[in-house]
Amino acid sequence: MPVHVIDSLGTVAPAQWDALVPGNQPFLRHAFLSSLEDSGSLGPRSGWRAEHVLHYENDQLVAALPAYRKWHSYGEYVFDHAWADACRRAGIAYYPKLLVAVPFSPVGGSRILSATPQGGIELLGELPAYLQREGLSSAHVNFTDPAADALLETQPGWLQRIGCQFHWQNRGYRDFQDFLDALSSRKRKQMRKEREQVAGQGIEFEWLEGAQMSEVLWDFVYACYSNTYEVRGQAPYLTREFFSLLAERMPESIRVVIALQGSRPVAMAFSLIGDDSFYGRYWGCLAEFDRLHFETCFYQGMDYAIAHGLQRFDAGAQGEHKLIRGFEPQITRSWHYLMHPGLKDAVSEFLEQERVGVMAYAEDARSALPYRQTE
Numbered sequence: 001m002p003v004h005v006i007d008s009l010g011t012v013a014p015a016q017w018d019a020l021v022p023g024n025q026p027f028l029r030h031a032f033l034s035s036l037e038d039s040g041s042l043g044p045r046s047g048w049r050a051e052h053v054l055h056y057e058n059d060q061l062v063a064a065l066p067a068y069r070k071w072h073s074y075g076e077y078v079f080d081h082a083w084a085d086a087c088r089r090a091g092i093a094y095y096p097k098l099l100v101a102v103p104f105s106p107v108g109g110s111r112i113l114s115a116t117p118q119g120g121i122e123l124l125g126e127l128p129a130y131l132q133r134e135g136l137s138s139a140h141v142n143f144t145d146p147a148a149d150a151l152l153e154t155q156p157g158w159l160q161r162i163g164c165q166f167h168w169q170n171r172g173y174r175d176f177q178d179f180l181d182a183l184s185s186r187k188r189k190q191m192r193k194e195r196e197q198v199a200g201q202g203i204e205f206e207w208l209e210g211a212q213m214s215e216v217l218w219d220f221v222y223a224c225y226s227n228t229y230e231v232r233g234q235a236p237y238l239t240r241e242f243f244s245l246l247a248e249r250m251p252e253s254i255r256v257v258i259a260l261q262g263s264r265p266v267a268m269a270f271s272l273i274g275d276d277s278f279y280g281r282y283w284g285c286l287a288e289f290d291r292l293h294f295e296t297c298f299y300q301g302m303d304y305a306i307a308h309g310l311q312r313f314d315a316g317a318q319g320e321h322k323l324i325r326g327f328e329p330q331i332t333r334s335w336h337y338l339m340h341p342g343l344k345d346a347v348s349e350f351l352e353q354e355r356v357g358v359m360a361y362a363e364d365a366r367s368a369l370p371y372r373q374t375e
């Protein structure tokens with residue numbers, strides 16, 4: 001299969017790209033990925049370069065990998081810094097590498113976009129030769145869905161890695177109180193108290209869709225978002241322009257909740273919706289309030305999911321603080337193809353040991369969930 005590699009989604013017709021994305025997966029849509037590129041959030045200075053791997057038949061796009069050449073491991077949420085450090089000590093070049101993923105978003109979904117499974121298999125089969133030709137140390141496919149897992153496990157040389165996130169499941173709750181009724185008494189009281197603490201500080205919330213957002217509001221959203229990084233001495237991944245472009249290109253998928261004290265906006269959470277899922281992505285505040293993070297990022301999202309019949313709430317990577325609020329452990333998967341035989345052997349051994357630990361961690365986490373025990 002001859003492959004075609006591009007450094008900008010601007011050369012691909014949005015309709016052709018989106019036709020390969022099953023269901024409504026907002027992070028894989030042409031509008032989302034091209035907004036990252038066109039806003040300058042990705043590019044040479046960021047250490048991310050778009051390097052999408054495509055296959056056309058009769059001028060029709062039939063398979064694609066949303067891929068990026070990378071010179072570091074930031075913004076991925078599958079942590080391979082230790083692998084890179086080991087390579088450096090051994091005199092092996094780990095960067096650049098090829099990453100198939102959604103930049104800056106630890107969200108699961110399709111990664112091997114193809115009209116047929118065979119098309120995906122053939123595209124994967126071309127990767128080792130491409131890595132060799134381009135001098136890339138490795139290929140990584142992060143946060144895969146079951147369809148991608150099924151394809152990758154048939155391909156020689158790929159190593160599977162697992163991780164653990166926490167997602168909230170809407171089990172047909174009528175309202176938030178119905179959800180609370182499913183919890184143990186102590187946890188129910190804790191969550192109710194947290195919500196009362198926020199309300200007692202005079203905080204109210206307003207939900208807006210993308211089309212309702214003004215540039216002034218986007219300025220506020222970006223100030224909150226960037227502050228989350230700046231207080232840690234870090235630079236934000238996304239540019240201000242990204243939010244305006246996304247609002248222009250896919251407003252129907254955007255949800256923003258703004259926390260107000262009186263008429264003054266003080267915090268926000270930015271989310272996307274797709275199919276039956278609610279994806280909480282970015283949060284930030286410009287003033288400190290007790291328990292405001294939990295209300296804005298978790299409880300407001302639960303309220304929204306219940307009211308709109310969304311079955312799953314993915315609030316992002318990590319965070320045991322999600323566990324005690326009803327977010328359940330979910331195993332995530334990524335796949336890694338390492339060109340250096342010695343590195344591959346060492347990583348394979350590490351992943352076997354890590355897998356045991358992750359599975360035990362997920363099992364322990366499940367036992368700590370706040371739900372009432374039923375006989």
